[in-house]
Amino acid sequence: MWFPSSRGPSSPPSQDAPKLVMELIDPFTWTWDINVLQRYFTPADIDLILTIPLSRSATSNQQIWHFNKRGFFTTNSAYYVAKDLALGLVLAPKPPVDPLRVVWKKVWSAKVPGKVALHAWRIMGNILPTRIGLSTKGYNGELGCVFCNHPHEDSLHLFVNCPYAKEVWNRAGIPMLGAASTTIQEWFTGVVNRFTKEELCKILMLIWGIWKSRNSQVWEQQGRHASETCFLTLGWYEEFKKHTASSLVRQARSIRWKAPNPGKxxxxxxxxxxxxxxxxxxxxxxxxxxxxxxxxxxxxxxxxxxxxxxxxxxxxxxxxxxxxxxxxxxxxxxxxxxxxxxxxxxxxxxxxxxxxxxxxxxxxxxxxxxxxxxxxxxxxxxxxxxxxxxxxxxxxxxxxxxxxxxxxxxxxxxxxxx
CATH class of the missing domain: 3.30.420.10 (Ribonuclease H-like superfamily/Ribonuclease H)
Known part of the structure; x- marks a missing residue:
């Protein structure tokens, strides 16, 4: 199959259609002949054909296995094709896109410490050990919020609806979403769509800061006022940015274009x-x-x-x-x-x-x-x-x-x- 799709051309072949791919190529410019393509193929097929690279030198015909990225037949790829055929997936439409894909991408690309991005990932994956989260794994202790005594400490309450969290957001000057959110994933989606990259970085840092303050309260009985959590966390963020900027400058100075030796x-x-x-x-x-x-x-x-x-x-x-x-x-x-x-x-x-x-x-x-x-x-x-x-x-x-x-x-x- 010369066509770059497992389905083949959608255009029905006519009686006078070319029998060889060579007949679709301009012999003088060695490029695809648009006039010939327009005569026998649909616009969608033409777009696909034009993506096929052509070499200036002649090449022999080769058999290529479409289901391997390097074109080789392997028993491993054949197994998966056979499995998909059995399930009717080879020609099936693509599965729906993960609705949180944009959220994942923006969180992982945010310029924050790795542990802060990982913390956000744990929240969105519902694996953060809040008291409600732990209760699904056998924990039978206190379930209330350590900041406000709300009966259920889950991620949505702890980072969005708790008065302590609201005070942190207020001190940081960040107007938060949340009143209409029913899940932490829904809240995160609203955040990444509404705020700039810099604001998102601050939000991720403050979420991490709230969690640190919560843990200090639980394990060390050392309470921290919301304003202190805000200012300390944003101070850590500013130090991180300065360190990152200086590291990039040092890297830029160390990696430079080098001239070749004389004669080259x-x-x-x-x-x-x-x-x-x-x-x-x-x-x-x-x-x-x-x-x-x-x-x-x-x-x-x-x-x-x-x-x-x-x-x-x-x-x-x-x-x-x-x-x-x-x-x-x-x-x-x-x-x-x-x-x-x-x-x-x-x-x-x-x-x-x-x-x-x-x-x-x-x-x-x-x-x-x-x-x-x-x-x-x-x-x-x-x-x-x-x-x-x-x-x-x-x-x-x-x-x-x-x-x-x-x-x-x-x-x-x-x-x-x-």
């Missing part, structure tokens, strides 16, 4: 991808052994399938750029470790990207002076700026003869952008 040039490449539009942008920049700008390229792409696809095109374009400018001693750098592993892997790849991967491997192998290296993102700033610029532009291609404004300062100072 370095080409940094990067890809950018936008999920909603499936647009991509690639950036390539060549610099000499003294760090000076030699040439660069920014180019947009349409109908990409993933960030990996964009990174792969960026590396291929960097190789083409080196060939065009007759650069024979080149170090290629990219910040996508997965791509470097795929290119340097000794095993063959039959995934949907295998044609591009094979082309890149061939280009590297046929040029003894070419080498590929993975670098940290902080050492790939200039290529990233070019890729981001390409993602926003509508031009088909842009060659940069001299360093443009968007990257001049980055090239001059090798500024680390985080």
């Amino acid at each position: 040039v370095k080409i940094n490449v990067d890809g950018a991808y936008q999920v909603a539009s499936r647009r991509g942008g690639v950036g390539c920049v060549i610099r000499a052994s003294d760090g000076s700008f030699v040439a660069g390229q920014a180019r947009p792409y349409t109908l990409l399938t993933s960030p990996f696809h964009a990174e792969l095109l960026a590396l291929r374009d960097g190789l083409f750029l080196a060939q065009t400018l007759q650069q024979n001693e080149v170090i290629f750098e990219i910040d996508c470790a997965l791509l470097v592993q795929a290119i340097q892997s000794p095993t063959y790849d039959l995934s949907t990207m295998h044609i591009l991967i094979g082309e890149v491997r061939t280009l590297l192998q046929t040029h003894p002076g070419f080498s590929l290296t993975h670098v940290n993102r902080e050492a790939n700033v200039v290529a990233h700026l070019l890729a981001s610029h390409a993602l926003r532009t509508s031009d088909s291609q842009m060659w940069l003869v001299t360093a443009p404004e968007i990257i001049r300062d980055a090239i001059r100072n090798d500024v680390i952008v985080i």
Whole structure:
């Protein structure tokens, strides 16, 4: 099956439809022939076909197993396909999205200490050892709130409805939701949808602070006023931010772009991808052994399938750029470790990207002076700026003869952008 879907094309084949995939490709530009595609396929099918990469070099036909990410048949993947077939799941619609998915994502990406994010995760998973929570596991002691003597201490009461919690939120200047919430998950969903990232960080910290004060009261009989809990917790948060900021500065100073040895040039490449539009942008920049700008390229792409696809095109374009400018001693750098592993892997790849991967491997192998290296993102700033610029532009291609404004300062100072 050449079509990138287990269901195959939705377009019914006509009597004069091409019998070979080759007939759908323009032999001069070696790109998909839009006119032919529009004659035989629906717009939805055309969008899928256009995502299939084409190589400039001829490749032989291969049998590919659609249900393995590398295209190989394995007994393990076959077992799961057979199991899904038995359950009628192979062609079934996707299961509904977890309603708390947005909450999980925002909590785990919040810039707070790990133990604070973990604490929020325990609350949303109903595994925080509140007195009501413990009662479901055999605990038969006191069930009331340690702050206000409410008969039931659960997460919703402790962090939202308790007068102690309300005083904490009031002291912090955060107008809280909660009156209409029936579960702590519902309350958390409202919080992440209403508040900014910075406000969410403060809320997560204060929830953790309330829990610490509650534990001090339970285990040490040391009560703490709500205002003290608020000010101490926000003070800890400010110290955490200062420490994190200084660590990032130290990291930025330690990770920099390094010039190649004399006689070589370095080409940094990067890809950018936008999920909603499936647009991509690639950036390539060549610099000499003294760090000076030699040439660069920014180019947009349409109908990409993933960030990996964009990174792969960026590396291929960097190789083409080196060939065009007759650069024979080149170090290629990219910040996508997965791509470097795929290119340097000794095993063959039959995934949907295998044609591009094979082309890149061939280009590297046929040029003894070419080498590929993975670098940290902080050492790939200039290529990233070019890729981001390409993602926003509508031009088909842009060659940069001299360093443009968007990257001049980055090239001059090798500024680390985080």
